[in-house]
Amino acid sequence: MSLVLGNFSFTEVSPRRYVITVAQSELRGVVEAVVKEESYLSSISAVDLPKDGKIELNYIFWSVKHKAALVIKVLVNRENPVVPSISDIVPGATKSEVETYDLMGVVFEGNKNLRRGFMVPEDVVAKGVYPLRKDSGV
Amino acid sequence: MVIVEIPIGPQHPALHEPIMLKVKTDGEEVVEVAVTTGYNHRGIEKLLEKNSWIRGMYIAGRVCGICNAVHTQTYVQGVEKLMGVEPTPRANYIRTMVMELERIHSHMLICAVMAEIVGFDTLFMLMMRDRERVMYLKELITGSRVHADIHVLGGVKRDVDEVRRARILDELRKIEERLKYYKKVYESDYTLIRRLSEVGRISKSDAIRLSVVGPTLRASGVKSDVRFDDPYAAYSEIPFNVEYRDEGDSWARMMVRLDEALESVNIVRYTVEKLPQGPAVPKTIPRAAKPGEVISRVEAPRGELLYHIVSTGGSNPYRVKIRTPSFLNILNTESTYLGHRLADVPVIFASYDPCISCTERVVVVDEKSGRKAYVSLKELARGG
Known part of the structure; x- marks a missing residue:
């Protein structure tokens, strides 16, 4: 089973869970397609994959119209994790992006609110580590 | 009019979402609200990674x-x-x-x-x-x-x-x-x-x-x-x-x-x-x-x-x-306070069902003199 939104095809991985893996350049396009389907952003979940040198970002949307979770997966380079911000398309994404930056160190280009210490205590910020990375030593 | 910044919170460590609302007011009218978090980040996500599946249940x-x-x-x-x-x-x-x-x-x-x-x-x-x-x-x-x-x-x-x-x-x-x-x-x-x-x-x-x-x-x-x-x-x-x-x-x-x-x-x-x-x-x-x-x-x-x-x-x-649901409900609703009176801030905040007792402490700062006074959220709701 798959769900097609615009040029993007989501694959059903389990009941009511649809996943698509896209390149960074396509991210904003697919988010725009998803938002048209009465979707709100539930969460941005980042998974550190040090063996592959990548960080996996999961943009988890819930579509009220389709009654399904739409997950957009994007892989970013671990050494230079930069990804375009979607906070102008989905205002609800602003704080999730700040949280992900603070805990995992992914830079969302275009989000003006990015700052350290949003969640992380000052002593950890002073060390310059991102606590949810596997090699952070926290 | 002078814009006065009124920080509401931060607060009690025993509750799950200690938070601070920095409210800027022009007279009685709210013109800006910024939510500040991170006063008691417990690192539970990291803790879950370090513990077994069964211990995670209790965490x-x-x-x-x-x-x-x-x-x-x-x-x-x-x-x-x-x-x-x-x-x-x-x-x-x-x-x-x-x-x-x-x-x-x-x-x-x-x-x-x-x-x-x-x-x-x-x-x-x-x-x-x-x-x-x-x-x-x-x-x-x-x-x-x-x-x-x-x-x-x-x-x-x-x-x-x-x-x-x-x-x-x-x-x-x-x-x-x-x-x-x-x-x-x-x-x-x-x-x-x-x-x-x-x-x-x-x-x-x-x-x-x-x-x-x-x-x-x-x-x-x-x-x-x-x-x-x-x-x-x-x-x-x-x-x-x-x-x-x-x-x-x-x-x-x-x-x-x-x-x-x-x-x-x-x-x-x-x-x-x-x-x-x-x-x-x-x-x-x-x-x-x-x-x-x-x-x-x-x-x-x-x-x-x-x-x-x-x-x-x-x-x-x-x-x-x-x-958690409050992460979205509290942080994404900064714009809903604008244009209301200061006394409405606690009402709107409570209507999102946050852990309100955390915020039972308010510091009022007069920007001109730097004078500080402590007011409880209840007094604020009753018109300060």
Whole structure:
């Protein structure tokens, strides 16, 4: 089973869970397609994959119209994790992006609110580590 | 006019979301609100990575005191999927029973707090008194008044016997009667209506754009409920209505909660009366999960609660992402305070059902003289 939104095809991985893996350049396009389907952003979940040198970002949307979770997966380079911000398309994404930056160190280009210490205590910020990375030593 | 910045919070470490609202006002009118977090980040996601699947069950339950069973449920149902375990129907019904009792007392708590904030202390006292009946039922079923910890992987920790079932039904009658009365109070009391209606309105399109969830979303006319749209535990077998309203203001949010609490009474009654036969407590508990990932969603009292659990096999999770409903409801609603009076800020804030007692401390700073004065949130709500 798959769900097609615009040029993007989501694959059903389990009941009511649809996943698509896209390149960074396509991210904003697919988010725009998803938002048209009465979707709100539930969460941005980042998974550190040090063996592959990548960080996996999961943009988890819930579509009220389709009654399904739409997950957009994007892989970013671990050494230079930069990804375009979607906070102008989905205002609800602003704080999730700040949280992900603070805990995992992914830079969302275009989000003006990015700052350290949003969640992380000052002593950890002073060390310059991102606590949810596997090699952070926290 | 001079713009004055009024920081509300930060606060008590015992509550799960210590937070600070920096409110800028022009006279009485609110012109800017910035929410500041991070006063008590406990690193629970990291803690879950470092502990086994079974220990994680108890850590997840400690994320929140008020809605602990739903946190355990979200974690456990995700892990059960990764382990390939199915809870028995009876266990599912008992889980649902506990979670719905939690919804009733959580909604009663915030309705009581809202009454206190607008200066209706008698209603606060009465609601908190009757809330104890629900806490008693929770203790009767789980053995503990606050932290349920009734889940185990594949079932529940203790069964519900015939004596307890009769007791629950008896108490539910009293709780329902009181809830109906409180609904009538919220519907008809002049002060409550004047303080709550037309305050902090969110339109239907804004609610989705701002990604708010739960009663906040439903009060803006969006019929979205995880229990109904994405059923878990025993919800696919239980008939119930999704309560929603179109007004979108603080009053509508409280009314949705009261309607929902009444609906929850029916759900608890259904689970007690139709409790399936069979075992509820599993004999063995699995310890290792298969590699994979799962997105687990539950309708907590405050809205959609989401866990993203990643497993690479073995005894520990690889990554657990927790997104609590208040994260969205509090942080994404900064714009809804604008244009209202300062005394409306606590009302709007409480209508999102945060842990309000955290914010019982306010510092007022006069920017010109740098003079500081301490005012409680209650005084502020009464006009400072």
